[in-house]
Amino acid sequence: MSMKAPRGTVDILPQEAKKWQFVEDRLKDVCGRFHFDEIRTPLFEHTELFQRGVGDSTDIVQKEMYTFEDRGGRSLTLRPEGTASVARSFVENKMFGNPSQPVKLYYFAQMFRYERPQKGRMRQLNQFGVEVLGSADPAVDAEVIDLAMTCYQELGLTSLKLVINSLGDNESRTSHRQALVDHFSPHKDELCNDCQIRLDQNPLRILDCKVDRDHPAMQNAPSILDYLNEESRSYFDQVQNYLTRMGIEYEVDKNLVRGLDYYNHTAFEIMSEADGFGAIATLAGGGRYNGLIEELGGPSTPGIGFGMGMERLLMALDAESKEILIDDQLDCFVVAVGDEAEKEAVHLLHELRKDGIQADKDYQGRKMKAQFKAADRFKAKYVLILGEDEIQREIVNVKELETGEQLEVPLSQLVEKMHEMLLGGIENE
Template sequence: MNIKAPRGTVDILPETVKKWQYVERVIKNVSDRFHYNEIRTPLFEHTELFQRGVGDSTDIVQKEMYTFEDRGGRSLTLRPEGTASVVRAFVENKLFGSPIQPVKLFYFGQMFRYERPQKGRMRQLNQFGVEAMGSPDPAVDAEVIDLAMTCYKELGLKSLKLVINSLGDSESRNDYREALVQHFTPHKEELCNDCQTRLTQNPLRILDCKKDHDHPAMKTAPSMLDFLNEDSRSYFEKVKTYLDKMNIPYTVDKNLVRGLDYYNHTAFEIMSEADGFGSITTLAGGGRYNGLVEDLGGPNTPGIGFGMGIERLLMALEAENITLPVENTLDCFVVAFGDEAVLESVNLVHTLRENGIQVDKDYQDRKMKGQFKAADRVNARFVLVLGDQEVEDNVINVKDMETGNQTEVAISNIVSYMQSIMKEEGGIL
């Protein structure tokens, strides 16, 4: 029986995992400097959360969710995105009552969407996200964008493009919706089936359609920016001013609407412009969602956030030929031959590990030559050679695999000796 991973999923093997771990460490470090704290939410939620939070008219809810019924007859869904879950946790745990406002959170999580798998778009995807709730200040919008851009820059990416738009407040958005309905209604029969439905449910989503992207009506569609009221226009200008102050370049795209119903005011995407990256260029996207906390049962609380695909981030690093400083090495490897030496090596490895030394040994009953080859395969920096005679003499030979030099050390002193060497080498200690 040949069982393979389900379509749209991949195994992340140990050598690749090290790259993921490095990327996650950099992102966590950036989040800490921005004073964002980690939150972890369940992999599945009540289906109603996403129907209400993400929106019934979105492709995610209508076509892409993994929904099932549990034994109690409850409808549950594997989370397709992170914001709704974090907002639910914010409301349920009454974080809106915290004396520290806004509440600034980040998360790493697996998301699940039933869509056609392709390069950089899987059915099980990994996402880093940020949510800041409790402040209506446009400076928070700029800060969230700055955090995302800082993550990319600290990993070495240069071919980046930040695109922003304003979806306005509810008044501006309603006026714009009516204008879109009037504009697209004469062309309704020429649009795809999805857009014909969107025309009555959420006409802004028509602008995001991939099938009708080249339809002439798209090019003549009214701009959201022309329908912003004074408050919305002032808000957007402040966001742009803050970005200018931080020397973060951006492009205003009047057709940027994002794919989720909860966005208002600032919407943004960060794209890769690297050669060979692929047709789907978006690396991260987000925006402000004032009103979402209320929709999920909380008090009137403004919020803003974004989601960043880790798979797509690694693709962008590869497209720009950026090599991450990931070393697949081992501090030391114990080579033991002889019954007493093999027995002593078990305790030796245990003791070294207890004292912070990264170490491994042979478990394949290899001869001494084979054990040295095994040490080479795992890129051991030092090899500790132990035979029955060394056990009797209470000594062990430490071989530097770079220079070939060998030093005899008392077994009782090996921990302090290795700690001093690794400290000089700039190792883990």
């Protein structure tokens, strides 16, 4: 029987994982500068959370969720997105009562969506996201967009396109909804089955359809921007003014709607325009979701956030030929020959590691020559040689592989000397 990873999942092997760690560290650093704190939520939630929080009419809820019953007969779902879980945690843990508002959070999380696997779209995906809960200030919208753009720019990406739109408040959306129904109803039989259902449930999502996007009715569909009331228009203008003040370039896309039901006011996407990136160009997307917290049983609390696909971020780095420099050198490798030397090597490794020095040894019983080859494979900076003679004299022969320089160091002084040599090299001793 052939055992392979399930369709739509991949293994992240050690060398690739180092790239992920590098990128994650950069994103965490940006979040720290923006004064965001990390949150970690469960891998699965009660199914109702996503039905209520994401929306029954969305593709995620209707087609893509991994849902199962536990032994108690409860319906549970592997999380398909991050915002609903963060919102649930915000309500359950009464974070709305924190004296410091708004609450600014970020997360790294695995998501699960049953969809057709393709490049940049997997069934198990990794997402970085941020949420700000507790402020309706348009400056917060601009800050969240700024954070997302800063993350990409800190990693060296330049072929980026930011598009924004306003979905308006409830009054504006109600007016726009009726206009969409009036516009698409004469063409209902020409639309795909999903859009025929959306026409009744959530006509705004017709504008996001990939099947009907070339239908002539799409080209002249009513724009939400023509139905914004004074308050919504003022809000959108303020967001744009803040982005302009920060020097962040953007385009307004009147057809940009987000695939989740909880969005209102600001919506945005960041795309890669790098050559060869592929058809799925969206790197991140998000927007404002005033009303979600109330839907989940909390007090009236405005919110905004975004989700960023980690796989697509790494694809964008490859597309722009941005090399991630990984320091995979080993500080030192212990070469031991003889039973007593082997015993001392185990002790040495313990002392070196305890003092912050990266160290390893051979565990295959290899001869000295083979151990040196292993040190080369690990790109060790130094080889610490222990044999019968060294044990009797209570010293270690330290060899710098790059220069070939060698030095005898008393066992009792090895840790201190290694720190000095890792900073300056043997030639400076």
